[in-house]
Amino acid sequence: xxxxxxxxxTDRLRELxxxxxxxxxxxxxxxxxxxxxxxxxxxxxRQALAQLEGEGRIHRSNRRGWFVxxxxxxxxxxxxxxxxxxVKAQGRQPRTEVLLTDTRPHRPAAEAxxxxxxxxxxxxxxxxxxxxxxxxxxxxxxxxxxxxxLLEGDFTxxxxxxxxxxxxxxxxxxxxxxxxxxxxxxEAEELGVAAGTAGLSVRRTIFDARRRPVEYDEExxxxxxxxxxxxxxxxx
Amino acid sequence: xxxxxxxxxTDRLRELxxxxxxxxxxxxxxxxxxxxxxxxxxxxxRQALAQLEGEGRIHRSNRRGWFVxxxxxxxxxxxxxxxxxxVKAQGRQPRTEVLLTDTRPHRPAAEAxxxxxxxxxxxxxxxxxxxxxxxxxxxxxxxxxxxxxLLEGDFTxxxxxxxxxxxxxxxxxxxxxxxxxxxxxxEAEELGVAAGTAGLSVRRTIFDARRRPVEYDEExxxxxxxxxxxxxxxxx
DNA sequence: TAGTGGTCTAGACCACTCT
DNA sequence: GAGTGGTCTAGACCACTAC
Numbered sequence: 001x002x003x004x005x006x007x008x009x010t011d012r013l014r015e016l017x018x019x020x021x022x023x024x025x026x027x028x029x030x031x032x033x034x035x036x037x038x039x040x041x042x043x044x045x046r047q048a049l050a051q052l053e054g055e056g057r058i059h060r061s062n063r064r065g066w067f068v069x070x071x072x073x074x075x076x077x078x079x080x081x082x083x084x085x086x087v088k089a090q091g092r093q094p095r096t097e098v099l100l101t102d103t104r105p106h107r108p109a110a111e112a113x114x115x116x117x118x119x120x121x122x123x124x125x126x127x128x129x130x131x132x133x134x135x136x137x138x139x140x141x142x143x144x145x146x147x148x149x150l151l152e153g154d155f156t157x158x159x160x161x162x163x164x165x166x167x168x169x170x171x172x173x174x175x176x177x178x179x180x181x182x183x184x185x186x187e188a189e190e191l192g193v194a195a196g197t198a199g200l201s202v203r204r205t206i207f208d209a210r211r212r213p214v215e216y217d218e219e220x221x222x223x224x225x226x227x228x229x230x231x232x233x234x235x236x
Numbered sequence: 237x238x239x240x241x242x243x244x245x246t247d248r249l250r251e252l253x254x255x256x257x258x259x260x261x262x263x264x265x266x267x268x269x270x271x272x273x274x275x276x277x278x279x280x281x282r283q284a285l286a287q288l289e290g291e292g293r294i295h296r297s298n299r300r301g302w303f304v305x306x307x308x309x310x311x312x313x314x315x316x317x318x319x320x321x322x323v324k325a326q327g328r329q330p331r332t333e334v335l336l337t338d339t340r341p342h343r344p345a346a347e348a349x350x351x352x353x354x355x356x357x358x359x360x361x362x363x364x365x366x367x368x369x370x371x372x373x374x375x376x377x378x379x380x381x382x383x384x385x386l387l388e389g390d391f392t393x394x395x396x397x398x399x400x401x402x403x404x405x406x407x408x409x410x411x412x413x414x415x416x417x418x419x420x421x422x423e424a425e426e427l428g429v430a431a432g433t434a435g436l437s438v439r440r441t442i443f444d445a446r447r448r449p450v451e452y453d454e455e456x457x458x459x460x461x462x463x464x465x466x467x468x469x470x471x472x
Numbered sequence: 473t474a475g476t477g478g479t480c481t482a483g484a485c486c487a488c489t490c491t
Numbered sequence: 492g493a494g495t496g497g498t499c500t501a502g503a504c505c506a507c508t509a510c
Contacts (some may be wrong), residue, residue, distance in 0.1 A: 004478075004480090006479075006480090007432075015307060031495080040480080041480070043479090043480070044480060047479080049481095051432050054418040054434055055418050056416070057419075060496080062496080062497090063487075063496050064489065064496080065489095066496090072415060078468055115397075151440075174469075175466070175468070176465065176466040176468075177463055178414065179292075179463065179464065180290075180436060181291070182287065182290040182291050194496090196243075198290055218352075224416055227413060227417070228412075228415065232410075232411070233408065233409055240498060240499090241499075242498075242499090276499080277500055278496090279501095280498080281501085282478095283499095298478090299477050299478070301508095320509095
């Protein structure tokens with residue numbers, strides 16, 4: 001079946017996408033227009049678009065249309081250069097919106113950090129943009145004893161930077177979990193995509209140098225918006 | 237559109253999948269059977285199946301049918317416990333097939349390791365199984381000077397173990413890159429899935445303690461077959 | 473050879489966005 | 492209000508797998 005028409009279509013569209021001027025901008029023509037141009041139906045056309053979406057070449061904004069994707073963002077979840085810093089370092093424009101802050105228990109955080117389930121956490125939920133495209137929805141839960149006045153600060157910047165700078169914490173022990181997921185209703189809405197869109201989940205659990213629990217966070221990325229990089233020395 | 241029928245269908249199927257006996261085994265009924273049972277068409281049914289596939293609950297084997305997925309494998313690409321070891325440690329059955337060995341130049345490896353493009357490498361391509369399901373296709377390129385007689389050995393086990401044991405190499409400097417991809421024709425065929433299936437690519441570049449280039453490899457995983465975990469100490 | 477998933481057609485209506 | 496993607500129907504044929 002390698003001669004399926006949608007695969008030919010995928011190839012032709014992929015070529016067109018190489019040429020920045022092919023569609024006169026970042027936006028693709030309407031599905032009906034493309035289907036007619038390539039003499040097929042929307043169903044088949046959408047198979048080709050879905051392929052290109054999986055390859056990270058295009059993406060959709062819910063009910064608005066298809067757009068040419070920029071190159072993925074390089075991201076090292078083991079460091080905290082700060083979102084704003086590393087996005088700028090790659091010549092892109094970062095932006096952060098704080099959606100919510102509160103203090104309450106959260107079972108997954110408690111379990112990850114080995115604390116009782118009724119342990120309250122300082123909780124921050126935010127949404128982050130690259131070049132005005134929402135690519136990341138995240139929630140962070142911080143143990144209040146480690147950072148008492150945390151919620152009085154500003155959270156559009158680096159949280160780890162604050163933990164180090166304001167409370168002198170060393171984020172010594174870190175455990176990461178990454179896996180492919182489909183975005184839930186809330187994350188999808190926050191990122192302006194259809195529910196069920198493919199995502200990449202990153203969870204981090206942090207202890208300080210004295211092995212005291214510090215922080216737990218969950219990130220939900222658009223799955224093709226980033227390339228995870230990790231550099232390691234000597235930890236054989 | 238959260239009342240789309242395919243989402244209800246997804247929910248109902250997800251519930252059925254909780255019950256191991258619901259379908260009398262690991263295999264789901266034929267699409268036509270399921271479509272009739274839920275009084276819809278194959279197109280809509282397949283939307284629901286695709287959702288569950290994205291969630292990692294089911295997977296398909298090319299043209300054979302849909303199967304209930306086992307839990308994902310935990311995998312730490314920064315360590316080399318050895319595939320066979322960590323799969324067994326999780327109570328699963330590993331298997332490795334060596335598909336090819338040769339010695340030849342490879343541009344991506346040369347570029348990653350900072351060597352001339354005509355630099356030859358010892359090349360090993362293999363396919364790895366968990367519980368008889370092919371989940372990983374990988375190629376490894378080793379600098380011959382680091383491991384001269386490499387290709388005379390056996391490669392169903394841990395390559396890093398050999399590099400350490402037979403040549404006393406320390407894999408001191410490691411750089412990883414992970415990103416979502418769609419599997420190419422070759423990888424898809426080796427893994428028994430349709431071309432364009434979602435995958436997860438892991439690339440590693442390794443230098444020894446004297447910063448001499450040692451190895452470069454590319455892994456292509458079925459994207460929902462694994463959960464990446466990384467544990468770090470002190471590398472603030 | 474029977475049954476399966478893979479692909480495709482030619483429509484349709486709806487919810488939402490844009491202006 | 493016009494245009495968009497999201498969803499859905501009711502079929503069809505083909506390539507491949509399993510027996």
